[in-house]
Amino acid sequence: MLVRIGMGSCGIAAGADVVWKTVEQEFKDYPEVVLQRTGCIGMCYFEPIVDIILTEDLIFTYGGVNEDKIKEIINHHLNCQEPLEKYLLASKDFLTKQNRIALRNSGIIDPENIDQYIEKGGYEALKKCLFDLKPEEVIEEVKISGLRGRGGAGFPTWRKWEATRQEKSDKKFVICNADEGDPGAFMDRSILESDPHALLEGMIIAGYAIGADTGIIYVRAEYPLAVKRLEIAISQAEKKGFLGSNIWGSNFSFSIQLKQGAGAFVCGEETALIASVEGERGMPRLKPPFPSQKGLWGMPTNINNVETLANIPWIIRNGGMAFAALGTETSKGTKVFALAGKVKRGGLVEIPMGMTLREIIFDIGGGIRDDKKIKAVQLGGPSGGCIPEELLDTPVDYESITCTGAIMGSGGMIVLDETTCMVDIARFFLDFTQKESCGKCVPCRIGTKRMLEILERICEGKGVKEDIELLESLALEIKSASLCGLGQSAPNPVLTTIKYFRHEYESHIEDKKCPAKSCKALITYNINPEKCKGCGICAKRCPVNCIKGEIKQPHVIIQDECIKCGTCLNVCPPRFKAVQVL
Template structure:
């Protein structure tokens, strides 16, 4: 039998490396043990896949190092009873079976550290086809037919950017991959690089051939050490095979690869700020025009796409642009990867054809709400996106439909919220992020986001006043109209959408000095109902500031002046005697 252990960042964080070491200590043949990346079922990590001699799969989930002996027994005997408590359920298996995986097709399936695993899965055949059978113009035409749009958020047609760079004059051109994934809760690009780095390399090489670039650069955030490690390894392996470097496949096409580890500035997700950072300057956006296709890296024609965009390219070349275009909607072709997080049962990576609905992702694939509280909203597009309420759960996932709600597709972050989430607090969270990440180049973004954040902080503290909502809206539109780059232009989106769909929560904070979700600590109060209190003293023992007094078997009392509203008493009470108001 062959044992494959999921070792993406999520798997390792959950204990996958400890599981691997425990299996080796349990006398499992080291030659039978290998690794893979993240298959997307992050909520079930660590995951161990066991293939028998006929390549039949038994998937074990939530494995711990203590399960090593049972797994070793199963490998030796083939009797699944030894591990039946670990076998993935049919319900959880639907998480993958209901997806259409193109960008993620090899993730969690092949060994990301071995080039042979990629080539055995059909890797680099698309590159060979492009270089040996197609002209650069024909490659661009196939991408045009596919309808592939940039997966970094803007959704700009990929072929158009490639064609603009190709037609720009100059012998020295650059192809750049934007792997500066900065949205809170987004990890699509990281998973692709960690799990299938050769797919990224192949897509980039095809893009470089199409635009006439001899230099390819991957700009990846330094907070992704495993992704950088595996990408470096993949580049070295491809060089050894002659896939990167001079005269690739004997066609005369040459291209080298470099990696730039960025410092993690969110603004560097904007292409011109990324270029500034690549050149060693502070990451701040440039005025456009000229666009990067005419004057980019070192003022040379450059093309920038994100990881997921490149991850689709090889599949499109091998299968044809028509096959990709057959999926999705009229204006949004192909599939899209989402990182589904928050109050959802099955969190992880989901790839679905455009045209599916939010309900399909959150309830059908994601399994619905993790808590017993009803679905309230989903945040799409990260700090640049917006909150979509529960009554729009059947919104179609494409660029136009999501844009009509006030949210955006973004790079694919999807944060699910239930009724316990304060929407004013959610807007404050994202605005706090964008205000800190503003590069400061333009006044509207630098000062405007700070003033908005101060207002939201006042409102969540119960210090809001009449007219604050209208002033917030006015500031939002001023910032959108005046900001230089996409960071400032989209920073107001979480505020605008929460005001649009949850205005009553803003009014409750301002007029009633109450947080309907019970999340803003300055606006809540804990009280003990005397008739329900059994005097067990558990709440008093859990209070970190000794704000609860009372004797055994008698009702207790909370000193509201001493109470720091940490909620430990509320969560520890077994009798429902403590209420949050």
């Protein structure tokens, strides 16, 4: 019996390490119980996840496992030779519509065991490149696949590789951009934690294709588990001869180093990332020259993100046409999204390009939490935009998403329900980008600050009619005049929320009301005297003691003292529903 435990960051945060130690301790004298760690399979909503594997075809998945449950589950299997139904995963709809290429090994292999990666065909693509394909043929295979950069811009991967290969230089670099900074995004982190060798193999192949002998993985220090597993993977690959001098007896040599970033969002931009690697402050540089011409230390440098490179070994092994057969005419293959927010089944999903937002949210994600009404989906991170419910049948491809005013981005997908204030969500993302601005160019440094001040004023009920037009004007100027992609895309959340939810801005400004009843300055908590039974629960829990009343008599909130924390609403018994938000 193989007991496989999901030990990604999400699993560990949910208690998987306790489950692991319990199995280790309780069943150490049972040789038939073999323990294996794995990464995240994507069902973050179900963690900690444990697979009981009896044979290749008999795999039973249990979720929400804790110390007591795992003892019960394993004992039941040992004694009864059958699954324990009450803890089994009831439905696999989350995985049914997915097509896993970048995530092909996630949640299946031990990320700290190179032999398991090799058993799944790992490093066969590298061997094929070194002995069967010329560098130009590798680039041609990537071109046939139609793979576009999965970091956000969607630039054709083969073009970037070819441009770097054509440069004449004694030294070239391959850099993996693992600086994943979007709020709500965790695609790259999961691949690094679950299948680090897929990234290493993709980087080595990229190095062979462009003529580089050195790779650098720029990973944020806030990903300690990813860093640890990358260090293990690099050491294992070196011992196996997949990294180092004369790989597999060929004339090709390649080494990989890790560089931990300090968490600056702007370092997701290529030239800012390069500056950080060089030991300088992470600030973007003017282009051209592009990194493929003059990158790290002035040498030709190819930069791809984690997901892009993780696709490469699969493409080489299966052929570019197999990848191109998935997706749409202009957006080939699959894309990984971090499905988060007000959705029932949050986690990682990898879908063929062309699937609609509605299918992802409702068929894979299971719909909206607490069965509330969906309002919008925020796509593309803080540089993305908000797509309203009426556009949820938009297919997920680069062109279609761009037409809505949002961007594909690296893959953050945050679902918003009817309780979300769209003005406040625009303020939230602009606050993030304003703080993360490197400050090098005036439009981004000052422009985003002015926009944020206007949004804060509107959320406080102090907005004026001219604010909407001023926001639009500032947004367009910032987009056109900023130096890098951060400033050029920072106004997107504001522009899309004004475009699709202008009435919410108008309500904040003209009526001094928040339709979602979310902005504190524009709401009041009130107790309905006809529904209040005088139980006193709200008065006892109020942190500022602003609720008065006698037992078994209707209570009253003293508005001048109320801090609008919402505690009274949360603790009022559902059968009464006496507390109202006005």
